Amino acid sequence: MALAGAAALPRLWALLLHFLAVATCLDVPSRGCYWTGCQSKWFGVCAARHFLDSQSDDCGGLCMESKSPPCLPLHTHFYCCKPGIPKVTNKCGHCKSKLDFGKEFICCSDCSDPTIMDKNSKLGYCKSGANLTMQLKPQETFHWVAGPWMTCSSPCDGGIRYRDVACYGNLDDNTIKHYPVDDASCSADEMPARQEACNQQSCSDPEMTQSVNPKKSGMSGWLVALVVILGLSAAVGIAFTSYTYYVSFEGAAMAEIETISSLAEAGDVLENRGINSVQGNNQVQFGLDERTSLVAATKVKARTRPGRLGFRLVNPELMDCKFQTKAELDEAYERMFTECMSECDQQLVPLEAHIAELKRLLAQPDNEIENTRTDIMQRNRGLQQVLYLHPPFPLYPEYEYHPPPQPRIPYQPAYTTDQERDDAISRDRRAQRAWWRTNLTLLETKKRILEGKRIDLERGLKSELKKALESQSDLGVGYTNYHFRH
Numbered sequence: 044m045a046l047a048g049a050a051a052l053p054r055l056w057a058l059l060l061h062f063l064a065v066a067t068c069l070d071v072p073s074r075g076c077y078w079t080g081c082q083s084k085w086f087g088v089c090a091a092r093h094f095l096d097s098q099s100d101d102c103g104g105l106c107m108e109s110k111s112p113p114c115l116p117l118h119t120h121f122y123c124c125k126p127g128i129p130k131v132t133n134k135c136g137h138c139k140s141k142l143d144f145g146k147e148f149i150c151c152s153d154c155s156d157p158t159i160m161d162k163n164s165k166l167g168y169c170k171s172g173a174n175l176t177m178q179l180k181p182q183e184t185f186h187w188v189a190g191p192w193m194t195c196s197s198p199c200d201g202g203i204r205y206r207d208v209a210c211y212g213n214l215d216d217n218t219i220k221h222y223p224v225d226d227a228s229c230s231a232d233e234m235p236a237r238q239e240a241c242n243q244q245s246c247s248d249p250e251m252t253q254s255v256n257p258k259k260s261g262m263s264g265w266l267v268a269l270v271v272i273l274g275l276s277a278a279v280g281i282a283f284t285s286y287t288y289y290v291s292f293e294g295a296a297m298a299e300i301e302t303i304s305s306l307a308e309a310g311d312v313l314e315n316r317g318i319n320s321v322q323g324n325n326q327v328q329f330g331l332d333e334r335t336s337l338v339a340a341t342k343v344k345a346r347t348r349p350g351r352l353g354f355r356l357v358n359p360e361l362m363d364c365k366f367q368t369k370a371e372l373d374e375a376y377e378r379m380f381t382e383c384m385s386e387c388d389q390q391l392v393p394l395e396a397h398i399a400e401l402k403r404l405l406a407q408p409d410n411e412i413e414n415t416r417t418d419i420m421q422r423n424r425g426l427q428q429v430l431y432l433h434p435p436f437p438l439y440p441e442y443e444y445h446p447p448p449q450p451r452i453p454y455q456p457a458y459t460t461d462q463e464r465d466d467a468i469s470r471d472r473r474a475q476r477a478w479w480r481t482n483l484t485l486l487e488t489k490k491r492i493l494e495g496k497r498i499d500l501e502r503g504l505k506s507e508l509k510k511a512l513e514s515q516s517d518l519g520v521g522y523t524n525y526h527f528r529h
Contacts, residue, residue: 076124076172078102081114085395089123094160096170097122124168126160127175135178143341148178181214185228187235194273195241204241208234212348225349298325300357304332304515305339306346321352328355331362334515340365361520368519369512375527376508382529387497394490401483405476412472419464424457
């Protein structure tokens with residue numbers, strides 16, 4: 044026997060080493076994300092400053108062709124990712140799976156779905172292992188533009204002259220020229236004066252009397268004629284400018300309305316009509332489709348500004364409703380998701396504590412298992428029990444109704460020898476361990492089911508939110524009560 048046991052030890056060590064090889068063969072980082080080796084389902088963790096994304100018994104299909112043996116029972120593989128700060132690039136524009144953070148877009152270098160853990164620091168990772176990147180949006184600035192002063196309203200005794208002052212916007216993109224916007228976009232404190240006093244000298248001064256009296260100066264007639272010509276020129280300029288704006292707005296009002304549900308559709312309309320600049324704004328105007336998705340409407344709003352030039356959007360209220368609905372839905376989802384994960388953790392944390400306690404009890408030696416039942420010296424004591432192989436039992440047992448003297452039921456004595464008592468104690472310990480093992484198995488099954496439900500819940504909620512944001516629906520078609528029950 045001893046020789047057989049000694050011969051089996053090398054095989055046992057070889058088997059254990061074979062399993063340990065599984066635990067290390069897959070721990071190779073892949074651009075920030077990697078599958079761990081076989082780890083305990085309850086005590087396995089990712090490396091320091093790495094985030095646990097998911098788990099799988101076959102590494103998400105990557106272990107199917109492995110020549111290594113499968114994981115030990117109650118072990119699995121974990122998918123770990125090392126989060127980082129996105130690098131600035133200009134390649135997010137062509138990715139559909141990108142996150143809009145107001146002043147910048149965040150995406151993965153391979154256009155897969157990015158995961159952001161902290162919205163303030165933009166800390167996150169790409170589950171595909173690609174690099175997390177960020178593209179800054181063109182920054183819009185506003186400034187005042189002042190035109191030339193017009194002719195003074197009076198040659199003396201104080202007059203007033205005027206000039207045009209308008210607010211213009213600029214983008215960091217040099218391919219887009221500055222454009223007029225609403226005056227509210229510019230700072231009121233920095234606005235140049237639209238009028239000022241002029242020709243404050245008195246008309247009674249000798250010099251002014253000589254200059255305005257046609258009988259005493261040969262130049263006075265020319266001065267009057269010049270003033271008249273300048274006044275007529277200013278009137279003609281004002282009339283021409285007013286007519287130009289009238290024609291522009293009248294043309295926009297008469298332009299055909301194209302219904303769109305995304306920026307891409309608007310671009311297709313302009314391309315099909317051969318329009319490549321805002322000078323064609325009198326040829327077409329756009330109306331947002333009522334069933335436009337919330338994501339698409341938000342992108343349209345990001346490219347919409349108050350102004351006179353550009354392609355008119357005939358239903359801006361619908362765009363604002365869609366935008367507000369998306370913001371409210373994002374906030375409500377975050378609250379619901381946080382509470383759902385907290386509820387799951389509240390169930391799992393005490394469950395893990397019970398499992399750890401049962402494992403501790405099962406690991407203790409037999410002599411430390413306490414007897415919580417009858418005193419061993421009283422065990423097996425009681426009335427004698429008999430077995431009837433062929434029921435029914437006698438209707439009137441003679442030991443109860445036999446005429447006196449009635450026979451008494453024999454009395455069963457307690458265990459009398461040390462061997463009998465030791466055997467009883469051993470059975471008690473085996474029964475206790477069996478009870479603990481059953482309890483542990485049921486709790487582990489419950490924990491496994493709850494963990495699976497937690498993962499399914501997280502994936503399901505994210506999938507439904509994405510569907511609600513990207514699908515065409517009546518969400519945001521009008522104002523509503525944004526109370527969200529969860």
